[in-house]
Amino acid sequence: MNRINRVALVGATHGNEFTGAYLIKKYEQYPHLIGRDSFETLTLFANPKAFEVGRRYIDKDLNRCFKIQDLENPTLSSYEDIRAKDINQILGPKGKSQVDVILDLHSTTANMGLTILLGNQHPFSLQFAAHLSLTYPEVKVCWAAPVQSTLLKSICEFGFVIEVGPVAQGVLNADLFQKTEKLVYTILDYLEAYNQGSISQTNSTLTLYEYVKDIDYPRNDLGEIQAMIHQKLQFRDYEPLNPGEPMFITFDGKEITYEGESTVYPIFINEAAYYEKGIAMCVTEKRQVSV
Structure with missing residues (x-):
């Protein structure tokens, strides 16, 4: 420009x-x-x-x-x-x-x-x-x-x-x-x-959170939500989510864990406006960019 x-x-x-x-x-x-x-x-x-x-x-x-x-x-x-x-x-x-x-x-x-x-x-x-x-x-x-x-x-x-x-x-x-x-x-x-x-x-280094995908809430065959954001993940936007750590908890208390192969950084966790879009969180990868 x-x-x-x-x-x-x-x-x-x-x-x-x-x-x-x-x-x-x-x-x-x-x-x-x-x-x-x-x-x-x-x-x-x-x-x-x-x-x-x-x-x-x-x-x-x-x-x-x-x-x-x-x-x-x-x-x-x-x-x-x-x-x-x-x-x-x-x-x-x-x-x-x-x-x-x-x-x-x-x-x-x-x-x-x-x-x-x-x-x-x-x-x-x-x-x-x-x-x-x-x-x-x-x-x-x-x-x-x-x-x-x-x-x-x-x-x-x-x-x-x-x-x-x-x-x-x-x-x-x-x-x-x-x-x-x-x-x-x-x-x-x-x-x-x-x-x-x-x-x-x-010269400087910029920490960039790069979007990877959206993750929806667990749902049944009727499309009804069957679990909530796990309390250990709630409000932890930009914090690392490692394989095996809890993402959701069902209404009867069963934990659902993150099954990815690498650490990711969720954002827009439990955004109210995204319920209708089928998005529980957006997953990003954290990387360093030379500027």
Whole structure:
């Protein structure tokens, strides 16, 4: 990337994730907080109808509506499909975006702390992530192998998601709200320094959690959940899960262990919004990347 001209801050992609929603409301009221000299900062309140009723979405998950085929399909007429097309006009079009960076602000019921989800491993993305993790050691960085992305952040090449948790749905947590706000300002300051050419080019190592797969809850033939996240695994996002260690516990107390061949690092453990998606946790591998 040669220069950053426009940055979009997005909140309320999911209407019951209040951290990002109320940060966007704050920035719309006090735009000077996110103003920087070398680029324009836009705000977008992604799913206002879902926010009004305190739900994740109205008809379908907005953050799964940004496949190019779906954006170009005039027959898709749900509220979120129409809203995705509107957002694509505001920030996109996808692949030729009017913005250079998207920061999509989310919260999770899982114990994810402060997490940055990368869209790619472009040198700019890795340098950006390395700077944040050096500035805030509590920040974790995740990446999923490129697929046909359905996420809002995929509108532009340098789209990033900030996930913070644990925060209950439809609830504000002052500590995590303030930490997220501080992280947003740090990111904007980094982008300003990048434009000014004042980022020091020092070699560093980035700890990257690379997505491997999703794991569902044990279910019966009717699709009903037959076990819960084991209490020894609950809230242990980013901690090692070794072969033979408990993952689930059935309602009658039987342990179900992890049967993989190597140590993995689960994230989004017991995320409330993922029950409907058939996801009990996402499994990642931890590796070191030279930046």
